[in-house]
Amino acid sequence: MKKVTLIIVLFIVSLTIFAPTEIAAATKEFYIVKDSDYVSSGIYFSDSNEQANPLVMFNLYNTNNKVKQTLGLKDLTAQYKIASNVGNPIHDYNSSIFTFQNEESTVYFTLPVFRTESLFGPAEGYALNLYEMTENGEKRLVIDDYIPSNTVTPFIIIGSNLFYVTYNKQSMSEYDFKVCDLKSKEQKTLQKSVDSFWLQDDVIYFTNDGMLYSMNQDGGDIKQFKSIDYLYNALGFEAKSFGVTINGVLIYYNGRVGSYYYLDTMRGKSYKFPKINFYEGNQYIDYPSQSIIYTDKKGIKIYDGKTKKTVLIKKTKTIPYIHQVNMESRKIQYVNGSHLYEIGF
Numbered sequence: 541m542k543k544v545t546l547i548i549v550l551f552i553v554s555l556t557i558f559a560p561t562e563i564a565a566a567t568k569e570f571y572i573v574k575d576s577d578y579v580s581s582g583i584y585f586s587d588s589n590e591q592a593n594p595l596v597m598f599n600l601y602n603t604n605n606k607v608k609q610t611l612g613l614k615d616l617t618a619q620y621k622i623a624s625n626v627g628n629p630i631h632d633y634n635s636s637i638f639t640f641q642n643e644e645s646t647v648y649f650t651l652p653v654f655r656t657e658s659l660f661g662p663a664e665g666y667a668l669n670l671y672e673m674t675e676n677g678e679k680r681l682v683i684d685d686y687i688p689s690n691t692v693t694p695f696i697i698i699g700s701n702l703f704y705v706t707y708n709k710q711s712m713s714e715y716d717f718k719v720c721d722l723k724s725k726e727q728k729t730l731q732k733s734v735d736s737f738w739l740q741d742d743v744i745y746f747t748n749d750g751m752l753y754s755m756n757q758d759g760g761d762i763k764q765f766k767s768i769d770y771l772y773n774a775l776g777f778e779a780k781s782f783g784v785t786i787n788g789v790l791i792y793y794n795g796r797v798g799s800y801y802y803l804d805t806m807r808g809k810s811y812k813f814p815k816i817n818f819y820e821g822n823q824y825i826d827y828p829s830q831s832i833i834y835t836d837k838k839g840i841k842i843y844d845g846k847t848k849k850t851v852l853i854k855k856t857k858t859i860p861y862i863h864q865v866n867m868e869s870r871k872i873q874y875v876n877g878s879h880l881y882e883i884g885f
Contacts, residue, residue: 592878618657665690728760740788789825824865
């Protein structure tokens with residue numbers, strides 16, 4: 541009997557030592573919460589008391605009422621004003637409609653103003669306003685330009701520079717890529733007719749007419765990637781033909797072979813995506829180890845590109861969302877329900 545008891549004790553100890561430990565994120569951190577039956581979507585933050593406090597709630601609804609004010613786009617056919625608690629809810633909060641960036645004690649975030657329709661079909665996107673909010677809850681509009689939702693990244697703040705896209709008055713699918721100095725308020729157009737943009741390793745990547753380019757933050761040293769096929773923009777028939785991971789890695793679809801690939805920009809080569817059931821926009825790809833950290837209905841998983849094996853590192857009852865990954869400390873922060881958690885792997 542003593543031997544059996546000892547075995548049980550050793551088994552429990554081994555689980556404590558070798559299994560990944562989950563803890564509530566101890567530091568103050570802002571994060572996005574997805575809508576569910578029990579949780580309201582919005583921007584939350586966790587404090588040292590492990591509380592999940594809502595900062596901005598995404599409880600905006602579309603009135604379905606046309607408005608006379610127009611964005612001035614030649615392919616725009618209808619425009620609808622967004623208001624609270626009236627009409628149909630906006631479910632697409634997982635895209636660029638609601639996004640944020642925290643800079644010290646200030647949070648920058650977008651909220652929809654208009655739902656739009658174009659000649660290409662209904663509900664083509666949303667026109668967003670960019671706000672900043674301090675810790676005391678004061679909110680103000682940052683720029684007068686409307687930001688389109690059909691982009692990988694609506695805006696990015698680097699230092700005192702705000703990078704964003706806005707309608708160029710020609711088409712709902714072509715945007716001007718601008719930079720605005722948040723201190724002097726001076727604006728500069730870096731590129732025209734941009735489909736979308738994002739940041740990876742301090743380099744700006746953008747698509748123009750379906751082709752991929754990179755450039756410096758001042759708009760110089762423009763390079764084109766000719767190793768990949770055409771990337772459909774948000775209004776294309778294959779709107780999901782490319783996506784970007786949480787660390788800026790491009791995932792795209794090769795229609796000729798019917799497979800997804802991810803682009804290693806350091807080597808300029810593409811690698812075939814493994815047959816894993818990942819959720820687009822919610823994975824982390826590490827180039828050196830060719831590892832992919834992603835979530836599915838079972839929980840958080842890691843695919844090892846060298847061993848070709850997948851390991852479940854955290855089982856969850858609902859689909860979690862990765863907030864950020866630190867490969868050096870081997871820690872993952874993820875959102876489950878309304879709480880932010882941290883786990884080692």
